[in-house]
Structure formats: C-alpha cells, structure tokens
Amino acid sequence: MLSFLNNCSQLVQSDCVLCGAPTAQGQVCPRCGAALPVSSGGCPVCAGPGEDRICGDCLREPPPYTRCIAALRYEFPADELIQALKYRGALALAPILAEWLARAVAHAPRPDLIIPMPLFPARARARGFNQATEIARPLAHRLGVRLDTTSLSRIRDTAPQAQLSLPERRRNVRDAFACARTVAGLHVALVDDVMTSGATLREAARALKRAGAAEISLWVVARALPRK
Ligand SMILES: [Zn+2]
Ligand SMILES: [Zn+2]
Known part of the structure; x- marks a missing residue:
C-alpha cells in the first residue's frame, strides 16, 4: 500500500x-x-488526552503557549507520511501535510507570524532541509500569513528525546533556542511536524515569550501521545 x-x-x-x-x-x-486518524477533543491547551477540559498538567504548570492544534493523531498513515518526509526526503508530501494542517486551523485565531521549529544548523545541513519549514511555507502562503524562518534559532544541539523521561527531556532542551525581538507584541504560530511530550516546543515557546511574543499557538501536523 x-x-x-x-x-x-x-x-x-x-x-x-x-x-x-x-x-x-x-x-x-x-x-x-x-x-485519516483525525485529532479531536483533548486538552484545549496542550492537545493531550482528556475530555475537552484543561488537563491536570496544564493546570499545574501552565505552558508558555496559549493553545495547541494538531491535525492528526500520530498513527498510521500519518506516522508513515511524516517519516517519509523527514527521513526519506519525500518533499512532495509537505504541501499535503500543510493542507491538512490548514484545515485544522481554519477557525483558529489568526497569527501575525508563522515560525517553523528550527533545527540545529548542522542537523539541517545534514538533512538538506527542515521538514517544519517545508510544511510551514505552503501553509503560510495558503493562509496569507507572514513566514519567519530567521527570528527563532536553535543554538544548541541536543540528544534525541525518544529514550528520555519527561524531566530528562525538559533538561535536555533547556535554553536550546534563541529568539530575536522581531516577534515582540505579535501572535506567533509555531509550526512542527510532530508533538510528543511537547518539551521541545515548550522550550521554543519560552524563547518566543522572552523575546516579547504576545501570544503563541502551536500548530502541529500530528500529536503523539507520550509514554508515561
Ligand atoms: Zn486513497
Ligand atoms: Zn493540557
């Protein structure tokens, strides 16, 4: 298939x-x-599991972002499509994923700026592209929102998160991002392919907040549920 x-x-x-x-x-x-495994319901802040109520995690420790919108659940075939884009360079899939994300955010508050999750420069060079940028570009064009690929940067390379516990993930990505003040006062939509624990997106959102962003939305193609 x-x-x-x-x-x-x-x-x-x-x-x-x-x-x-x-x-x-x-x-x-x-x-x-x-x-398609469409993502629906869940915590309106982090899109984690729940029943359309703000989850315990978000109540205990409110994230630096206002809301997360995920188009799909990270299950077949969304997982296969994203992996094909990321690891096998199937760039033709990016506008398709962008289209699904555009549908998911159609009624969401419109941001001033769309920023794709940056990769560490050496990693981006090795891959030849940043999958988040490939998705964010057609999305920004389709929605008529400005794309910004330069204000937010990844200043520290980090170990892969997959084998780490949540506290370890948080520590692993601590201060991994820097952001120019060009985002001050703006509503920023931070775009990524997959959100798992959310630790990396949270850290990037923290950098945007420090740089004065007024509001942050996370827009992700697929939400994976973290292992507890
Ligand atoms: Zn078909
Ligand atoms: Zn939540």
Missing part, C-alpha cells in the same frame, strides 16, 4: 498518495481521507 513512499520521485500528482487510486483533488482519495 505504501510502496510509493520508497519511491516518491514517481509520485503522480493525480493519484491518491496513500492507495494510488485516481482522485480529483490530486492528494488523498475520499476513502483514504475518511480513514
């Missing part, structure tokens, strides 16, 4: 990216679209 992911250069724009069936929209056929 997902054999196309290994050979995205042959991706034919008029075929469904998931099943290969012809589709008028040129993206995802109605059948696959209906089966």
Whole structure:
C-alpha cells in the first residue's frame, strides 16, 4: 500500500498518495481521507488526552503557549507520511501535510507570524532541509500569513528525546533556542511536524515569550501521545 513512499520521485500528482487510486483533488482519495486518524477533543491547551477540559498538567504548570492544534493523531498513515518526509526526503508530501494542517486551523485565531521549529544548523545541513519549514511555507502562503524562518534559532544541539523521561527531556532542551525581538507584541504560530511530550516546543515557546511574543499557538501536523 505504501510502496510509493520508497519511491516518491514517481509520485503522480493525480493519484491518491496513500492507495494510488485516481482522485480529483490530486492528494488523498475520499476513502483514504475518511480513514485519516483525525485529532479531536483533548486538552484545549496542550492537545493531550482528556475530555475537552484543561488537563491536570496544564493546570499545574501552565505552558508558555496559549493553545495547541494538531491535525492528526500520530498513527498510521500519518506516522508513515511524516517519516517519509523527514527521513526519506519525500518533499512532495509537505504541501499535503500543510493542507491538512490548514484545515485544522481554519477557525483558529489568526497569527501575525508563522515560525517553523528550527533545527540545529548542522542537523539541517545534514538533512538538506527542515521538514517544519517545508510544511510551514505552503501553509503560510495558503493562509496569507507572514513566514519567519530567521527570528527563532536553535543554538544548541541536543540528544534525541525518544529514550528520555519527561524531566530528562525538559533538561535536555533547556535554553536550546534563541529568539530575536522581531516577534515582540505579535501572535506567533509555531509550526512542527510532530508533538510528543511537547518539551521541545515548550522550550521554543519560552524563547518566543522572552523575546516579547504576545501570544503563541502551536500548530502541529500530528500529536503523539507520550509514554508515561
Ligand atoms: Zn486513497
Ligand atoms: Zn493540557
């Protein structure tokens, strides 16, 4: 079913990216679209599990951002698509993910600025692109919001978070970001592909806050639920 992911250069724009069936929209056929693991409900602040109420974690320790909006749950096929973009350079998938994110934020408060989560420069060079920027660019264009890829930067490389506990994740990314004051007084939407514990996004949001951002929204393509 997902054999196309290994050979995205042959991706034919008029075929469904998931099943290969012809589709008028040129993206995802109605059948696959209906089966996408759409993210709904949950904590209105962090989009974590819950019943449309602010979760205990956010009440105990209010995050530096106002709200998180996730388009999908990080499950099949969203996980496969994001991994194909990130690790196999399937850049053709970025505008599709951006389109799903655009739909999810259609009724959300409009930001002044869209900022993609920066990678550490050496990491971005090794990969050749930043997946968050690839998603944020068509999203910003579609919504008519200014894209800013320079104000926020990652000033420290950090170990992968996957094997770490939440306190370790927080420590690992502490002060990993710097932000210019060009965001002062603005509502910023910080865009990323996946949010898991949220520790890295939280730290980036802290840097934006320190630089004077008035309000921060997190817009992520997919929300993964962290292991407890
Ligand atoms: Zn399909
Ligand atoms: Zn929460």
